Amino acid sequence: MIERILAPLHALLAPPIPTCLACGKRMTKAAQGYPEICRACVAQIPWIIRPRCAVCGRSIGCPDCTRPGVAASRHFACNRSAVAYDPLMREWLAQYKYRGREAFTPIFQRMMGQAYKRMASELSGPPHAVSPWHIDAVTYVPLSPSRLRERGFNQAELLAIGAAAAAKAPLIDILERTRDTQKQSSKTRRERLSDMKSAFQLQPHAADVFQQILSRRRTLSKKNEIKILLIDDVYTTGSTLNYCSLALLQACTDLGISAQMYSLTWARS
Ligand SMILES: [Zn+2]
Numbered sequence: 001m002i003e004r005i006l007a008p009l010h011a012l013l014a015p016p017i018p019t020c021l022a023c024g025k026r027m028t029k030a031a032q033g034y035p036e037i038c039r040a041c042v043a044q045i046p047w048i049i050r051p052r053c054a055v056c057g058r059s060i061g062c063p064d065c066t067r068p069g070v071a072a073s074r075h076f077a078c079n080r081s082a083v084a085y086d087p088l089m090r091e092w093l094a095q096y097k098y099r100g101r102e103a104f105t106p107i108f109q110r111m112m113g114q115a116y117k118r119m120a121s122e123l124s125g126p127p128h129a130v131s132p133w134h135i136d137a138v139t140y141v142p143l144s145p146s147r148l149r150e151r152g153f154n155q156a157e158l159l160a161i162g163a164a165a166a167a168k169a170p171l172i173d174i175l176e177r178t179r180d181t182q183k184q185s186s187k188t189r190r191e192r193l194s195d196m197k198s199a200f201q202l203q204p205h206a207a208d209v210f211q212q213i214l215s216r217r218r219t220l221s222k223k224n225e226i227k228i229l230l231i232d233d234v235y236t237t238g239s240t241l242n243y244c245s246l247a248l249l250q251a252c253t254d255l256g257i258s259a260q261m262y263s264l265t266w267a268r269s
């Protein structure tokens with residue numbers, strides 16, 4: 001009798017078998033560094049370990065970056081991405097952005113941290129380099145206020161938190177989007193690009209932020225140039241990152257600060 005009463009209680013109190021956040025299967029053993037997802041899912045993450053294109057960080061051969069005139073109109077030094085944007089990563093990001101799976105946040109942030117460390121070690125060159133590459137501040141591609149209200153969070157900002165933690169650099173909220181640039185299929189490529197160029201601007205407090213970065217920088221080195229890392233979820237054509245970089249560089253130039261832009265995205269399509 002007492003057994004019949006207690007059995008359901010025991011079942012309730014027993015630790016539940018965790019399920020993989022990504023595939024939903026029961027997990028017997030979690031993957032190292034990613035306790036929320038199963039080993040099979042972690043094994044399928046298409047990390048970009050050695051980018052084939054040194055400019056945009058693509059994992060496959062890249063004709064885009066060598067086209068004449070492209071280098072001159074690029075405003076960031078280079079991009080690196082954590083993973084290739086394959087169907088699985090597309091699914092994860094869709095769950096995260098559009099289906100409210102915010103539980104993915106810490107996973108993506110750890111992935112960004114890992115990608116940042118890989119980027120820093122690649123750009124620093126051989127171990128114990130005289131001046132290892134590091135970033136002075138991390139920022140992110142903004143959403144328009146209406147898009148932000150609709151989604152409730154800016155995925156680029158959440159990703160940037162992971163990168164900034166790994167970089168031990170301040171995360172600065174400095175760019176703003178004056179309008180949406182995505183729903184413009186009726187426009188020509190040229191119109192879209194010129195539209196996008198004016199879609200990003202610096203927030204009013206930008207000058208103060210740059211001065212703070214610079215004063216922090218001076219304590220580290222005499223060199224008067226700051227390196228800013230820009231974060232977004234997916235690098236597709238690179239034009240969003242390019243125009244955000246341009247806005248940041250122009251603001252720095254206006255303030256007499258020399259700056260260099262780098263970008264890091266979660267995925268490279
Ligand atoms: Zn799984």
Ligand SMILES: [Zn+2]
Binds near residue numbers: 055
């Ligand atoms: Zn490229």
